[in-house]
Amino acid sequence: xxxxxxxxxxxxxxxxxxxxxxxxxYLIVHYNTYHNAVxxxxxxxxxxxxxxQANKIDYYFQLKKTNEQLAxxxxxxxxxxxxxxxxxxxxxxxxxDSIAYDTLGNRRKWRYLSAKxxxxxxxxxxxxxxxxxxxxxxxxxxxxxVDPNNGVVGIVTDVSENFxxxxxxxxxxxxxxxxxxxxxxxxxxxxxxxxxxxxxMSDIRKSAKVIKGDxxxxxxxxxxxxxxxxxxxxxxxxxxxxxNNYIIKLKSATNFFSLQYVYAIENSQKEEINRLLxxxxxxxxx
Amino acid sequence: MSTLVxxxxxxxxxxxxxxxxxxxxxxxxxxxxxxxxxxILWVPFQLNRTAQMLIAFALGFTLDGFxxxxxxxxxxxxxxxxxxxxxxxxxxxQEGADHNYEEPSAKSMGGFMPYMLYxxxxxxxxxxxxxxxxxxxxxxxxxxxxxxxxxxxxxLLLIIIVELIFSxxxxxxxxxx
Numbered sequence: 001x002x003x004x005x006x007x008x009x010x011x012x013x014x015x016x017x018x019x020x021x022x023x024x025x026y027l028i029v030h031y032n033t034y035h036n037a038v039x040x041x042x043x044x045x046x047x048x049x050x051x052x053q054a055n056k057i058d059y060y061f062q063l064k065k066t067n068e069q070l071a072x073x074x075x076x077x078x079x080x081x082x083x084x085x086x087x088x089x090x091x092x093x094x095x096x097d098s099i100a101y102d103t104l105g106n107r108r109k110w111r112y113l114s115a116k117x118x119x120x121x122x123x124x125x126x127x128x129x130x131x132x133x134x135x136x137x138x139x140x141x142x143x144x145x146v147d148p149n150n151g152v153v154g155i156v157t158d159v160s161e162n163f164x165x166x167x168x169x170x171x172x173x174x175x176x177x178x179x180x181x182x183x184x185x186x187x188x189x190x191x192x193x194x195x196x197x198x199x200x201m202s203d204i205r206k207s208a209k210v211i212k213g214d215x216x217x218x219x220x221x222x223x224x225x226x227x228x229x230x231x232x233x234x235x236x237x238x239x240x241x242x243x244n245n246y247i248i249k250l251k252s253a254t255n256f257f258s259l260q261y262v263y264a265i266e267n268s269q270k271e272e273i274n275r276l277l278x279x280x281x282x283x284x285x286x
Numbered sequence: 287m288s289t290l291v292x293x294x295x296x297x298x299x300x301x302x303x304x305x306x307x308x309x310x311x312x313x314x315x316x317x318x319x320x321x322x323x324x325x326i327l328w329v330p331f332q333l334n335r336t337a338q339m340l341i342a343f344a345l346g347f348t349l350d351g352f353x354x355x356x357x358x359x360x361x362x363x364x365x366x367x368x369x370x371x372x373x374x375x376x377x378x379x380q381e382g383a384d385h386n387y388e389e390p391s392a393k394s395m396g397g398f399m400p401y402m403l404y405x406x407x408x409x410x411x412x413x414x415x416x417x418x419x420x421x422x423x424x425x426x427x428x429x430x431x432x433x434x435x436x437x438x439x440x441x442l443l444l445i446i447i448v449e450l451i452f453s454x455x456x457x458x459x460x461x462x463x
């Protein structure tokens with residue numbers, strides 16, 4: 001017993017080092033797979049508030065760029081106005097409303113919620129974006145996030161009262177389903193942790209026709225993103241020797257360096273789809 | 287200013303500079319400039335080693351809070367704090383210099399070169415462990431090595447600039463040994 005105490009006293013510093021390192025590695029492993037811990041929500045609120053202050057200054061310097069982006073965005077939206085399209089037959093009238101059902105019985109599926117980027121990183125190997133809008137302002141977990149030009153930014157992983165954390169596409173766990181425009185092949189878009197604004201697309205078989213410069217869209221197969229949001233353009237095609245697939249390097253449609261405003265996309269049918277999938281799974285398991 | 291207040295101010299300032307200035311400079315995807323760990327390099331000689339590690343953990347954890355990735359910087363800082371006393375023991379020139387001066391600097395370490403060696407080795411330890419933990423999940427050795435070396439060079443350059451701009455006046459304290 002005495003020897004044990006002596007040992008602990010002799011190597012106390014080293015044991016403290018091991019203990020702290022073990023705790024750090026636990027944090028790394030734990031938080032990388034599971035973003036839901038209470039501590040991270042508290043941390044969010046505190047760092048979010050400091051980030052908001054710093055962003056106010058940063059925002060001022062980017063006003064011009066933000067204005068241009070908004071003007072562009074407005075232009076795009078104005079061109080989609082129903083009033084700009086003349087219908088040859090006046091017997092029917094198109095009405096689009098923000099309520100869940102419009103008069104034609106169309107059901108609203110996607111709702112865009114604008115949010116300001118409070119902090120953003122691109123240089124780490126796991127990058128996160130913080131939005132100044134949380135569950136008190138209707139943002140929910142697992143919503144997709146796009147930039148004003150409809151380029152995919154990431155997925156909401158963590159929501160606190162006034163802030164939410166987005167796992168950007170530049171995160172090693174980020175995985176979204178993408179579709180090549182020309183051939184229609186569907187693959188996974190991931191990031192290799194190296195260059196920002198460069199993504200990788202895997203799971204495209206070698207028989208598929210891939211052309212440099214082709215566009216990659218969201219496939220719409222996941223309940224997170226609607227069909228047809230731009231992910232990036234094909235930049236380099238590498239054939240993987242060990243498998244029958246291509247590895248395609250993409251130039252991302254979003255410029256992650258200069259994000260100021262983004263839109264979170266809410267899917268109002270998501271719960272229904274998830275419930276259905278859950279039922280189907282339960283049936284197989286039982 | 288008392289040592290405690292001075293160090294608290296340093297802690298806050300270095301974290302703010304790291305988060306709101308350096309993290310926003312995107313030099314190159316291989317290079318990440320780090321300066322915040324200068325706080326641990328400047329901690330007083332006389333501090334208990336376990337206390338140093340705990341302070342280092344707090345510093346790293348604060349930065350991790352801003353990066354939304356708890357663990358990485360905390361682990362690197364703790365390792366840095368663990369190796370610090372060894373290096374001071376090797377590099378300090380005469381007996382009792384760590385009693386005559388308050389904290390490590392070019393003067394108390396007996397010249398610019400020993401101090402730079404001290405800063406350089408600790409920076410390398412910090413970066414290597416940090417990028418190793420990050421690369422661990424990706425597994426590309428050359429990328430890891432090059433990134434570590436380049437980032438160390440840039441961080442060292444920053445440390446030299448900080449030393450030149452904010453010269454810390456180290457008083458020789460007699461009758462302390």
